Amino acid sequence: MPPAQDQAMPTPDSNIVPEKVRDGIDVVINGEPFRHTGDPAMPLLWYLRDVLRLTGTKYGGEAQAGNGADLVLVDGKPLPAIGQPMQALAGKQVTTVEGLAANDGTLHPLQQAFIDEDAIGCGHCTPGWLISGVALLARTAQPSDDDIDQLPNLCRCGAQTRVRRAIKRAAAGKAGQA
Ligand code: FES
Structure with missing residues (x-):
């Protein structure tokens, strides 16, 4: 005979821990x-x-x-x-x-300057240099070698000297020029 509707059912053992839905x-x-x-x-x-x-x-x-x-x-x-x-x-x-390039694909002047100065070796460090270089140029229009050397980036391929030149080229508005 089936159990009556109001008869309490035993609670099964469970290891499932309920988790609240996260806000986005x-x-x-x-x-x-x-x-x-x-x-x-x-x-x-x-x-x-x-x-x-x-x-x-x-x-x-x-x-x-x-x-x-x-x-x-x-x-x-x-x-x-x-x-x-x-x-x-x-x-x-x-x-x-x-996100540094324009929507039409035009490179940021600092990206172009990295190409102009061949400031890329294996490329591992390049995105970080570009980000800190863009921030440096936003706060210091004409950065010195010392300003550039203070950046928290390291290049194991030895491109630092070319990175310096690239940042200075962008600062001088000469990216993309011969
Ligand atoms: S280009 Fe290789 S680590 Fe900088």
């Missing part, structure tokens, strides 16, 4: 709005590379000891993407190396 984290990346609904502690670097497939930004080591290859602009300030949890980016504007 809204962030603008290279001018486009995105909503992250995954782990709020996910570092921006992995969101860029693994979720958005923006692989220009490289892993450069941990945030305080990295080589600068993972720098991005957050509200115009260069910061290591590995050290930025998504939850810290709500409402912020992020620019990666992919």
Whole structure:
């Protein structure tokens, strides 16, 4: 005979832990709005590379000891993407190396200057140099060698001298000129 409707059913054992639905984290990346609904502690670097497939930004080591290859602009300030949890980016504007060129594909003058000066070896460090170089030029119109040497970027291919020339070429408005 079936149990009566109001008879209490035994509660089965379960290892499932209920998890509250997460609110989204809204962030603008290279001018486009995105909503992250995954782990709020996910570092921006992995969101860029693994979720958005923006692989220009490289892993450069941990945030305080990295080589600068993972720098991005957050509200115009260069910061290591590995050290930025998504939850810290709500409402912020992020620019990666992919966002430096104009919408029609015209390179940023500093990108063009890197090409002009052949300031690229293996390319691992290049996105980070471009990000910190753009930020440097925004705060110092004519940076000195010392200003450039203070940037937190390292190049294991030995391109620093050419990077200096590229930043100075962009500062002089000579990118794309012979
Ligand atoms: S170009 Fe290779 S590390 Fe800089």
